[in-house]
Every structure is written in C-alpha cells, then in structure tokens.
Amino acid sequence: MDESPHRVRADELTALRDWLAQYLPETFKLYGVVDETIRGRWQGTSFLTLGWPDILAVGEGPTSPEEIDCAQYFNEPPLASVFSPSHEHLKRLLTSPGYLDWTKPILFHVFCSRIAPTIRDVSQSRGGNPERANRHGIRLVARPGDIPLLPVPDGLEARALDADLHTDLILSHWSHSRELAHLYIRENIKRFPSVGLFEESSRCVAYEISTHFGTIGFLHVHNDFRRRGLGKVVTSIMTNQYFSQGMSTSVVVFAHNHLSLSMHARMGFKVDSAVDFYTHYIGNPEDNEDILNFG
Numbered sequence: 001m002d003e004s005p006h007r008v009r010a011d012e013l014t015a016l017r018d019w020l021a022q023y024l025p026e027t028f029k030l031y032g033v034v035d036e037t038i039r040g041r042w043q044g045t046s047f048l049t050l051g052w053p054d055i056l057a058v059g060e061g062p063t064s065p066e067e068i069d070c071a072q073y074f075n076e077p078p079l080a081s082v083f084s085p086s087h088e089h090l091k092r093l094l095t096s097p098g099y100l101d102w103t104k105p106i107l108f109h110v111f112c113s114r115i116a117p118t119i120r121d122v123s124q125s126r127g128g129n130p131e132r133a134n135r136h137g138i139r140l141v142a143r144p145g146d147i148p149l150l151p152v153p154d155g156l157e158a159r160a161l162d163a164d165l166h167t168d169l170i171l172s173h174w175s176h177s178r179e180l181a182h183l184y185i186r187e188n189i190k191r192f193p194s195v196g197l198f199e200e201s202s203r204c205v206a207y208e209i210s211t212h213f214g215t216i217g218f219l220h221v222h223n224d225f226r227r228r229g230l231g232k233v234v235t236s237i238m239t240n241q242y243f244s245q246g247m248s249t250s251v252v253v254f255a256h257n258h259l260s261l262s263m264h265a266r267m268g269f270k271v272d273s274a275v276d277f278y279t280h281y282i283g284n285p286e287d288n289e290d291i292l293n294f295g
Contacts, residue, residue: 005048005096007061013038016047016092019055020083023275026112028139028250029081030058032213041191042212044068047100050084050093054231057084059094070183077105077291087118094122102126106280109295110137110213110252113274123280132285132292135277136255137165139215140269144243147268153228156197160235161207163189169204173220176295193241195234206230208238215250216242232267254295 008016017034020027027249036042044067050057059082065071073079078100084090093099100106103126108119113136120130152158161170163186170185171177188194192210199205216238221230235251242249252275253260265271277295281288 002051002090003096004098005050005059005093006052008047008049008052011294012052013047015053016049016055016058021057023083023085025139025141026114027083028058029110029213029275030083032104032211033081033213034059036212042068044071045074048093048099050089050096052247056086057191058082059093059099061099068187070180070187073180073184076180077107079107079109081109081111082119083111083115087115090115090118091122094119102128102280103282105282105288105291108276108278108280108290109294110275110277113276116216116276116278120279121281123278126280128280129282129285133279133281137252137275137277138240138255138261139250139252139272139275140261140264141248141250141272142239142249142267142269144246146270147236147239147243149240150229150233152197152233153230156199156205156230158195158197158233160208161189161194161196161204163187166204166207170207170209170218170220174218174295176293178294185209185218193238195237195241197230197234206234208245210235210238211292214247215252217251231263235264235267251289 013034020031024031033045046061047063048059049055060080063071063074092232095236116134124130167182167185188211190207194209196204196207205225208216208219210216217232239249251264279292281291285292
C-alpha cells in the first residue's frame with residue numbers, strides 16, 4: 001500500500017535540519033529554508049518526508065497563506081525543492097499520495113543535479129514534456145573573511161531597500177520573473193538583508209537582495225553606472241551583512257551566465273555545487289514560456 005508523507009511539525013524542524021546537514025551541500029536549499037524558519041525570519045513553508053523519524057526523502061509542501069503573504073507565489077503552481085540520497089526513495093516521495101498533482105505544472109526549484117534524472121523520469125512517466133524542462137545552475141559560496149568590504153564611491157549612499165518603493169524596480173530587471181513574483185520580492189525585501197546604492201536624488205542605481213534560503217541575488221546595476229565596479233561594491237556589502245551574523249552566504253548563477261560567474265569568482269566566491277531547475281509541464285513549450293523561465 002502507498003504511504004502518505006509525514007508533515008513535519010514546528011517542533012520537529014530542528015531534527016529535520018540536522019538530517020539535512022548530513023548531506024550538505026546537496027541539501028543547501030532545503031537546509032536554508034528550514035534554518036531561516038527556525039531563526040524566525042521566514043515562515044509558511046511546509047515540509048513533507050518519506051519516513052519519520054528515520055527520514056528517507058524530503059520535499060517542500062504547500063505554503064500557508066495564513067502565515068505569509070506570498071503563499072500564492074509558491075502554490076500556483078507548486079514550487080518545490082526535494083532531496084533524497086536514494087533515487088528509489090525520492091521516486092516514492094514524488095509519487096506518494098497527497099504530495100504532488102502531476103496533472104498540473106510543478107516547478108522543481110534549486111535541487112542537486114544528481115537527482116535531476118529521477119525528477120525527469122517521474123515527470124515523463126506522468127505525461128511531462130522534457131523539452132526545455134531542465135536548466136543548470138552553479139552555487140558559489142563565500143565564508144566570513146573571504147570578501148573584503150569595499151568602499152561606497154563618492155556621491156552615492158548605501159542603504160536598505162524599501163518594499164513599497166523598490167519592488168517594481170527589481171521586477172523590471174528580473175528576467176526570470178513570473179506571475180505573482182511581486183509578492184515574493186516584497187516579502188524578501190521586508191524580511192532579509194538588502195542594499196541599494198542611491199544618488200542624492202534618491203534614485204537607486206544598483207542593488208541586491210536576499211532570498212528565503214540564504215542566498216543573495218537579483219544583482220543589478222543601472223546601464224549608466226556600469227564598468228565602475230558597483231556590482232562588486234553591492235555584493236561586498238551584502239556578504240558582509242551575513243558575515244557579521246557569523247553566517248556564510250552563497251549565490252546561485254545559471255551556468256550560461258559567464259559574466260556573473262567570473263565576477264563572483266574574482267571577488268573570492270568558490271564553486272560549491274551544481275544545481276538544477278526542472279519544470280514539469282504537459283503540452284508544448286510555446287504555451288508554457290512563463291514557467292519554463294522561472295528562477
């Protein structure tokens with residue numbers, strides 16, 4: 001008989017984090033969400049396991065709209081990271097009753113590349129189209145002391161972003177934005193470190209924000225201010241905000257983005273692991289552009 005997954009309770013999150021820690025860096029996305037939830041900076045994400053307390057596989061479940069305002073972004077369609085050291089156990093979780101509805105799109109987000117074939121095989125067995133479904137990324141990590149804090153150039157001021165003022169700015173430059181993304185960006189700005197470089201007129205000319213799983217990203221520099229090293233300045237400020245809390249930080253970059261990979265490597269980030277993104281969809285890619293490009 002098929003087994004239903006165990007829904008992890010709040011008082012069980014520490015045990016789940018300990019289990020995930022055994023498999024770092026492959027589990028860094030799931031570990032990061034659990035850790036930020038325990039720290040109290042994030043809430044609403046549920047976690048489902050195959051087996052408890054002896055965990056065999058784990059995945060993100062539905063996000064609670066009662067706990068966080070951006071739940072729709074994670075639920076419509078489902079956005080989930082999953083992990084198991086065993087391909088067979090992962091397959092059992094993915095197909096367990098009450099977890100995922102394979103008749104609809106599913107966005108598998110920032111999972112270790114090793115398990116991509118299992119996700120692809122289950123998707124195809126449920127009618128999924130593999131065309132353009134899988135994309136590759138690279139995670140780079142910086143630890144306290146790796147990145148020096150760079151000075152802010154004269155004429156500019158560094159300060160935190162404001163969710164009411166800067167959400168639309170970030171969305172306008174995020175090439176992987178999709179429907180309801182504004183809800184997610186607002187929540188990240190409100191809950192986690194961010195930094196913008198501002199002119200005296202209060203125009204933001206460069207910025208970067210954090211995610212709910214411990215990475216930094218969305219780095220952007222206005223066209224008129226490029227080739228001045230402002231991207232490095234912003235990233236140095238962001239990383240040192242995490243360092244001041246005794247935390248390392250990381251960035252996930254799509255493998256084709258050679259400029260970003262090169263900049264982070266020159267700054268002192270080290271390649272840590274390979275990650276994938278996978279879109280389960282049924283039909284033609286032309287009819288699913290929005291979700292095929294999710295980030």
